[in-house]
Structure formats: C-alpha cells, structure tokens
Amino acid sequence: MTAFDDELARALRDVPVGGYAPIEELQDRARQLHTRRRLAGAGLAVAAAVLVAVSSALALTGGDGDTVTPAPPVGTAPSSTPEPTTAPPAGPDCPGTWSERFDATQPRSMATPVAGPGDLPDEVRLLWAADAAPDPDQAYAMDNSSVLGQVGAAFERCPQPQPDRSVVVVQLDGDVVQRSAVISEAGSWLRVDPATARTLDADGVPVLVENPDASADDGVRAEWEAGGLAWEVQSEDLSDAELIELVRTMRLDGDSIDLSAWSVATGAERFVTGAGVDVEPGRADLTVVADGLQLTVTDEDRDPWRTATPGSREVAVAGGTGVLREVADGVAMLTWQPTPRTTATLTGDLDGEELLAIARTVAPVPADDQRLTEVWSAGAEQ
Amino acid sequence: MAEDFADWYLALRPRVLRAVTVAVGDRDLAEEATAEAFARALARWPAGAALDSPVTWLLKVALNEVRSRWRRSRLERRHLQRLAAEPERHAPAAEPRDDALWAAVAALPERGRQVVAMRYVLDLTEPEIAAALGITRGTVASTLSRARQQLATALTREETP
Numbered sequence: 001m002t003a004f005d006d007e008l009a010r011a012l013r014d015v016p017v018g019g020y021a022p023i024e025e026l027q028d029r030a031r032q033l034h035t036r037r038r039l040a041g042a043g044l045a046v047a048a049a050v051l052v053a054v055s056s057a058l059a060l061t062g063g064d065g066d067t068v069t070p071a072p073p074v075g076t077a078p079s080s081t082p083e084p085t086t087a088p089p090a091g092p093d094c095p096g097t098w099s100e101r102f103d104a105t106q107p108r109s110m111a112t113p114v115a116g117p118g119d120l121p122d123e124v125r126l127l128w129a130a131d132a133a134p135d136p137d138q139a140y141a142m143d144n145s146s147v148l149g150q151v152g153a154a155f156e157r158c159p160q161p162q163p164d165r166s167v168v169v170v171q172l173d174g175d176v177v178q179r180s181a182v183i184s185e186a187g188s189w190l191r192v193d194p195a196t197a198r199t200l201d202a203d204g205v206p207v208l209v210e211n212p213d214a215s216a217d218d219g220v221r222a223e224w225e226a227g228g229l230a231w232e233v234q235s236e237d238l239s240d241a242e243l244i245e246l247v248r249t250m251r252l253d254g255d256s257i258d259l260s261a262w263s264v265a266t267g268a269e270r271f272v273t274g275a276g277v278d279v280e281p282g283r284a285d286l287t288v289v290a291d292g293l294q295l296t297v298t299d300e301d302r303d304p305w306r307t308a309t310p311g312s313r314e315v316a317v318a319g320g321t322g323v324l325r326e327v328a329d330g331v332a333m334l335t336w337q338p339t340p341r342t343t344a345t346l347t348g349d350l351d352g353e354e355l356l357a358i359a360r361t362v363a364p365v366p367a368d369d370q371r372l373t374e375v376w377s378a379g380a381e382q
Numbered sequence: 383m384a385e386d387f388a389d390w391y392l393a394l395r396p397r398v399l400r401a402v403t404v405a406v407g408d409r410d411l412a413e414e415a416t417a418e419a420f421a422r423a424l425a426r427w428p429a430g431a432a433l434d435s436p437v438t439w440l441l442k443v444a445l446n447e448v449r450s451r452w453r454r455s456r457l458e459r460r461h462l463q464r465l466a467a468e469p470e471r472h473a474p475a476a477e478p479r480d481d482a483l484w485a486a487v488a489a490l491p492e493r494g495r496q497v498v499a500m501r502y503v504l505d506l507t508e509p510e511i512a513a514a515l516g517i518t519r520g521t522v523a524s525t526l527s528r529a530r531q532q533l534a535t536a537l538t539r540e541e542t543p
Contacts, residue, residue: 004534009502011537015484017403018413020395021420023388029421106422107442109516113493146516 094158097185097278101161105151114141114284116376118367123342124284126297127371129361138289140377145283166277167257168305170270177312177323180305181235181264183250183257184277192223192232200240202247209243219309227252236309238264270314276302276343288372293348295362302343304335313352317359324352334359387427390436391420397437397504402444405499407488415444437504438514445496486536494529497522 095101102108117125120141127136166184170177192208200207202224210221219236222243233246242264249261256273259265285298304323312325315334322336332352335345336359346359365372398419403412419440423430433439487495493515500506500514508526512519 004530004537005502007537008530008533009505011483012404012487012498012502013400015400015404015487016409017399018409020399021413021417023391026391026417026421026424029417030424030427033421033425102446106446107439108446110442110445110514112517113521 094155096162098161098280099278101151101155102147102281105154109146109150111142111144111147113377114143114286116367117141117365117369117372119143120284120286120367121299122364123339124282124286124297124299125365125367125369125372126286126295126338126344126362127288127365127369128295128346128358129363130371132361133293133358134290135371136288136290136375138377139287139372139375141284141286143284144281148281148283161280163255164274164277164279165252165255165257166273166275167259167265168270168272168275168303168308169259169262169265169268170272170305170308171264171267172269172314175314177308177310177314177325179235179237179264179310180308180312181233181238182275182277182306183231183233183246183259184275186223186230186232192221200244202244205247207243207247209240226250270305272303272305274303275306276300277306292350293346293358295344295346297338297342297344299341300343301337301341304337304343307333307335315356317356318362322356322359324356326352338362386431387424390431391424394437394440395420398440398444401437401441401499401503404487404503405441405445405496406448407490407492407495411448412444415447416440418447419444438500438506438510441499441504442514483533483536486533490529490532494525494532497525498529498533501526 095104114120117139124141164184166182169181169183171179192210197208197210200209200222205224205226207222207224219234220238220243221232221234222238223230223232224247225231226247229252231250233243238246242262246259246262246264249259251258251261259271265271279301282298282300285296288295304321307325308323309325312323315322315324317334317336318338320337322334324332324334327333327347331347331349332355333345333347334352334355335343338344344359344362346355346362348355348358350358395416399412399416402416402419403409406412406415422443423436423440430436430439487498490498496515497511500511501508506514508519508522512522515522
C-alpha cells in the first residue's frame, strides 16, 4: 500500500453511509422469503390438482369464441386440458422462471468484459450512421455467458423455464400513451415492502400496494397471490378500485393471462402478451457512449411496450414499433427491437424527434469499424 | 440460532454496508440491498455462518440484488435524473472533502466502484478481487489504476506510487 492508498482507504471509511436495518426487519424479511418459497411450491402442487378457486366470476375462454364458461382461476391449470409441457416443474428445487433461477443462484459470478467488437454477435454490434451523430467517445460490452452457464448448471436436471407470463396494456390517444400497466408473474421473492405497503381486499385476496407517496417516481406497484402463484402489476396510474377489479377478473389460460374482463384492458389500444418481463437473459450487451448520447443493445427479446408510460409516443423504427419517452427533464429514451431477438435503447439529451432520427440509422457495423475499435474499453469501464 | 445471527450481523454490517455503498454509488439503494443480502443469509441460516468469505458473499448478493430488474429500474431512473441535472452537478462549489470524494466515487464506472470497494473497504487482494468478480488480475489492476486517478482529484492531492 502506498501513502495514497492509505489515505484513500481512510477517506472511504469516513464516507457517510445509510442506516442499518433493525434485526427485526431482517427476521420479518427472512420469514417472508421462507413463506413465499413454500407458497410457490405448494401452489404448483395445487395448480396440478386444480383444487383452488379464488373467484366465481365468468370469463370468455377459447373454443368457438361464443361460449361463456367458467374460467380457471389465476394459477390453476385448465381442468380439461392439462399442459404438462408448459406447466411449471414440480418442487421448489426447480424454480419455474428465469428470474427465480437467477435469484436462487447465489452468489452468482459476474459478467465479464468483452475483449473487442469482433467478439460480439453480429446482431448486437450496432451503431448509428457516421453522419447522424458524433463518433463514440466510449464503447464496451459485457459477456453474460459465465453467469448463464452457472445458472444453467445449477438447474441442469430441471425442465426449461416456463414461458414469460406477462401482459402490457396500453391506452393510446393517437400515438400518445394515456395509461399503461404491466402485469406479470412475480416469482418467489416479494418485491413490495409489506412494512410500507397498504393492503386492499379483493374478495378475500389481500393485495399489497406500494404506497405511492413513498416512491412516487415508481407509480403504483401491487402484488397478490392467487391459485398458489404470485402476481404483480406496475403502472403509473391505477386506482384502488381498478386494482381490485384486476385481481377479481384476471384469469390464466395456459401460459397466457386473460384480462378480457378487466375494464382497463377492455379500453386498451395495445395488448401485448409475453412482453418480455421474465425472459432468458441475454448473453451479450453493448454500450456505446457519445456526447450526450448512449446506445445499449442486448440479445434479449423484450417488447418495447414494457417501457411505455403516460406521455410516451408510439413511433416507427427499424420496420417495427418503438416507444419514445422523456425520462427526465430534457432527456429522451427510445426503445425498440432491431430484430425479434434483440432489444435496443437509445438515450440522449436531445429532442425526441432528433433522437428518433438517429435511431432510424442504427444498423449492424463490421467488427473492425474504427468508430468502435478506437474507443473500445475492455474491462476498465462498465 | 437467532442470537448467533444477531452477533454475526452486528459484526459484519459496518463493513458490508460501506462496501455496498461504495460499490453501488447510491446510499439508499445500498441500504436496501444490504438489508436484503443479510435477510437472505438469515433465510438460509445456519449455512451462512459456515461461508468461507461471508463479507464477499454478502457484497455479491447485494450487488446482484441491485442489478435485479426491480432495483435496476429505480437505479436507472435515478441515473437519468442525475444526467438531466448534470450542469448543476458540475457547478463549482466549496464542498467538504467527504462530499467531493463521495461524488467522485459515485461518478466511477460500475466495475470501478466494485473494485475500489473490494480493495479499500474490504481490503481484498487483487487476486481475491479477480476471483470474486470472475475477471483477470490484469483487469483488476487496470481498473484500479484508472479509479485511483479519478479519485485522486477528490482527495486534493496527486497520486504517488
């Protein structure tokens, strides 16, 4: 250690930190983790046996489309057509979702820096046109393969994770988002903090609602359990009555979430199932930074509508749909899918139209593109 | 068992919270993530007591928590808010050294903060850091060197070998 190292170590010991959680809080949280794990395991068994009924409401199901029949409650497999290939694997040792498997693998190894642009998959090595924006000041990428390998090895005896169970509901006025909500399976870890959450009653189902006053920038977040599975909804704007209606009317049809009886979904212009909330994490992600501009690309299939918030705009980019929004004062963000298996995000302190014009030029570049190779940082930055 | 964990928690939490705070660059998130890491250790207690390097385990679990989809969205939002407020952040001001150092730490790249936390708060060696992060020792050294240069200004002195 040099004198500088000693001084830096001393100075870092004086940097103010937050408070320590009371041990009672940790004990409560640890009990929740146990409880949720048990519930998840029990729920799978219950779902297989089709014993749970949380609501008697009717909902439209498949078939000829004209028949009204009682739909299975959320979390239960259809009684007449069990789907062993899509049902979650039995037992808490085989978590059903990607995020649960990642959560259960602790501690995980860390992603490693990519040595150069040539080591990236072609579909991830994207950049804007040279005449559309300044050359990058910095470019780097992370390789997630070792993490995926570790998680895969931990569950090699398990079936493939279940498909993504999520829905995005978007109400539009023209191309401008008025309201949006993301509904998804919550997995085994409680996300809403019960210490600060309010509890609503939806026909006997407790719904934990994160207090908007405590985290106003996150809007409304709520969690509940039904049929042995845990669900969450996130939205900038949902009333308590709409939350209760959601819990009462939502159904699971195979791996698809049926919201046909929820009034918010009935009035929606966009309804995206399997929106990419809990999908296989990408193996590589690229970040390119220029003056006031940042592009990230990853080989993950995540629908851009997940990012929609009131005021966002639906735009056309790369032959598909993009979602453009102002994420902070003077900072715009555009998310789109250059290919069905990749997701890109361009952020900049630019006008939305300027950002969109740049995004429309983003395309694959060769491994030896000098704008990337000259500023590539393999490991020193992230 | 509860008493064993309580003693373990009291003994480890100062170093772990400080390391997570430096590694994350956000005090509120660090507080949440550290609590979550200890809760997960308690949930699997007494296995936690038998860990070879519990502090490193707790730090990695906390960092994974921060990178999870739930926490990460909040972190990204705060980062963007800071980005929007950048002119104000760079306004000259006579700040106490701790504040200047904290701002410099928060401005480091994520990997830089992690390495600094492991080296200067947890007092890990470069090979130990390399093993914990799954990177080469050379990458640790180059990351550390760059971070030291960036933090030297905040310490109002030149770095000397």
